[in-house]
Amino acid sequence: MNSMVFDSHDLGMTEDFLSRAYARMHIGSGSPGTGRARIRRDAVPSVSIDELDLDFEMSYSVTPLGRICLCMVHEGTIQDHAFGDVRDDFGSGDVVMLAPPDQPYTGRICAARYNITMLDPQLLNEVAAAGGEPLSEPVRLTGHRPHSPAAARHLKNTIGYLRDNVLANPMTVDEPLLVSTSTQLLAASVLAAFPNTARTDPTAQDRSDAHSATLRRAVAYIDDHPDQPLTVAEIAAAAHVTIRALQYAFRRHLDTTPLTYLRRVRLAQAHRALHAADAADTTVAVVAARWGFSHPGRFAALYRAAYGTSPSGTLHG
Structure with a gap:
């Protein structure tokens, strides 16, 4: 930083x-x-x-x-x-x-x-482009003002979150998973706020590629690399499909998104780390940041929903 x-x-x-x-x-x-x-x-x-x-x-x-x-x-x-x-x-x-x-x-x-x-404009490409293939042309924003007041509010909230909870926080900014996730969130918020050239609807080929084998390849790649700052484009490339096909496969077979599944895998890793940790040597915040979770309240809510207890209860249990 x-x-x-x-x-x-x-x-x-x-x-x-x-x-x-x-x-x-x-x-x-x-x-x-x-x-x-x-x-x-x-x-x-x-x-x-x-x-x-x-x-x-x-x-x-x-x-x-x-x-x-x-x-x-x-x-x-x-x-x-x-x-x-x-x-x-x-x-x-x-x-x-x-x-x-x-x-x-x-x-x-x-x-x-x-x-x-x-x-970096490449962040927009990583969020919106076809997985693993060079873009014929970069994603462009086609208007300088957000397309709605709600989109503007969401973008402002995202910028404030990234500024206050990630970039200005010495404890979190050195965690590569957290930084990668947060900068992708910013890029997605920019694409959601401004008119742009990105196409997100799946094509007929994307729908055809969204089969169970695609899902298995993507899940295996995520399960093997949860400690890496993965992008949706990298997961799609590992599954040999476009981002749109990848997203459609996760919706069709698991009723979720690739990044939500990745967050679930990282939450499980944090759960294991808290079980194995010595409460005298670490904190919930340190473990959460290591696995890409910067907001203590959100991490605690996700953790309790998944495991029926608080992170601190696991650490001190």
């Missing part, structure tokens, strides 16, 4: 820092406000989440970043934002995509407190 904190009243230093950390920026002379900038970044290789509080007016001109760049405004406004044919202003509560990864954009920050979330 990489973490970074910047706090300064010097506009020259702030302009230089922002230009190096993001892209070319210009803070106008005589900008209203105290001139204070407070910035925190928490990042893993595929995702970064920044919280910025800029008490002045600043213009930006950003070259293509090669990443999906989302902006969530807490206070203040972002005005005259432009890329391609898009012209828009953003205010408190808005969550938007600033531009496609291959396009530049410009605009003005007007004394705003906001969040910037950047993710």
